[in-house]
Amino acid sequence: MLNYGQKPDLKLTPRQAAIIDQDYPKFSSNEIDRRRTLMAQAMARAGVDHLVAYAAFFSGGPVHWLSDWCTTYEAVLIFTPGRRDTIFIQFYNHLPQARALMPEVDIRWGGPSTLQSAIAELKQRGAGARRVGAVGGLPMGYFKALAGTFEDVVDLNPAYFGLRLIKSAEEVDWYRIAARFGDLAIEALRREIRPGLDEGDLGAITEGAWLPWRGSNVIHFFGTTSMHDPQVFVPRQHLTRRKLAKGDVISCEITANFWNHGGQVLRTFTLGEPLTPIYQKLHDTADAAYDAIFNVLRQGVHMRELAVGAKIIEDAGLTFYDDLVHGFGGGYLMPILGSPTRGNESLPDRTLEAGMMLVIQPNVITTDQTAGVQTGELVLVTDNGAESLHTAPRGPFHLGV
Template sequence: MPWEAWPEGGFPRFSEGEREARREKLAALMAENRVDRLVVYGTWGSGDAVHWLSGWPVSREAAAVWAPGEAAKLFVQYRNHVPTARRAVAPEVEVAWGGPWTAEAVGGELLRRGGSGQRVGVVGPLPAPAWNHLAAEVREVVDLTAGYTRLRLVKSPEEVAWLRKGAALTDRAVRGLEANLRPGVSEFELVDAIERAYVPYGGMTHIHYLSVTSPSAPDRCVPSQFPSPRRVRPGDVVTCELSAAYWGYPGQVLRTFVVGTELPTEVRELHRVVEDAFHAAIRALRPGLRAEELGHALEVVRRSGFALCDDLVHGFGGGYLPPVLGAEGFWTLAHASLELQPGMALVVQPNVVTPDERFGVQTGELVVLDHGGPEFVHRYPRGLRLVG
């Protein structure tokens, strides 16, 4: 039975008002940087701007050409993806095949619209050969990706509503994992169970990372990006990082499970530290906070004698966003000085590991910052999970 949030026979779309507000933000970014037209680029798994502008979540590769007062034209790869893209995009977007080389199609469209004298802004991970091709066609090409990223930090109410739907689907994913955790099941079979839990409800796969290891002879400290044939044995520890998405808007849940009837002492100790770090970060989150003030949550881990092998906090919803606070601190000074605002979506996800990185646990989830602090959008229970 399809999930009720999906339109009958179609694809989810944001409202006309939401789409117009996005175009206004892009127009302001273009005016600030004195560019005549914008090229928005994305590939499968990298670059969210195409989806944000056009409504197409990018199946393989896509690039849009746009300027204020003009309709966006979206070039899609591959040829057989064009019919679906035409059904999925916003009604004001024109869709065409990108031809043998998308950059050549984009360059031709730029020349058709504005000639060779224009200054063009690019958003997204445009490959160097494509960049060089466009630079040879027009007067100047400049990178506006950082400016676009700033636009994405604060989510609109409609985006938050979609993130809630992604969170509900992700909760289903974690429940599907828990329901199938038993001795003898393989990591491959667990991933199958995870997907079966949300796909019937309209969920899209974002990530499903997991690892199985024995606390008596551990060799995994973080959820693995790729499953293996390894089978669960009594007493094993299973860590996961799961994200199912509602049309490109995912939730995220990180949890640790013990398969058996007892919680090993080292698992208890690691998880006590991971929960202390999680709650230290959660208590600090509030509008007006400079991101660097979250650094005290790292000290919780450092004082314990354990270590981190993942970010403690990162922005989310529209990509892997600032502020990113990892074991070595913030990625950049700009991340550290970032002031948190209502509407920001953040994943708090401490991963506490032994210094030799042979064993670890993880907990966390997506929250949305409200005027009074963080709002939990997930309903799956927090804490270390013991399953039989």
């Protein structure tokens, strides 16, 4: 575990270090203005004058993207181009810090009903029938109440997620910080994994790596099993009390957030022994699939070309269960290359663009679904190639060998 008193080195650039050193990290005014202009244009195309952005349970989504407010329990943002924003928040005791941190925004308590408070504000702004749009995961009751008041509500989520596909250079810095949090977790696991720990201990090691830097957990999935009698082929979402032992293989999928921006890193470890022949084949195939996909990434490449990794896996007589590739950053985004075990799903008829981010994550498994490995990470598409946002070595990591 971390010997407290000295934080692990984040190895950031001076620009990134300046971001994380803020008490409440914020984007530049130019960056926020860029996003708001794009959203205002989407609203105009949809015939919408006012936007209701919703977020809850410490997941910022469109509220954070448009305003810099990092939602706590619940937030409803009213965005009317050319007017000052109003954000209704819960709970009442969250108001003092919110107002101190967001002086440029009209911060109000949501009252007994956050949604009814928002509807009253929309009426005050003169919102007319069919002129209100919404983004975020609005609860069904909220959506019905809005639609009942304004005759209909325009769903602007497709437009919003389309805007999130391409990251600005400033956004990429935030994702690099979050990716570094995941790398710290991999470094901590390499130091601390030993026989006798259970999967819950692995979760504690993982989160402890980034908590000193105010990182927050999104996922830490682990699969642990004996290489000599494999029972797990994909990391578990709910961790067990299973004790680690010599001869185990451990696979993981980890995402930590830095102010609603996350990385994603996937790795495989062994304990006390090197990979057995079947696990070596699995990992070699996963590495080859990762490299093949990574090497085709660049602006202008058609998304269908990402299937090159699937062919390598199939040619090896193996298969995969988790997505081979998915878009990332602001949502679970295109392109998504899912497992053949879940049916045929075509890739979008679209080319890659610089600024897109993808997770390449070959979860290569045996066709009988007994043994599997996980590797991969978050990468950035550039004009002439791709760049990993992570620094942790690819592995596999043989511990105590």
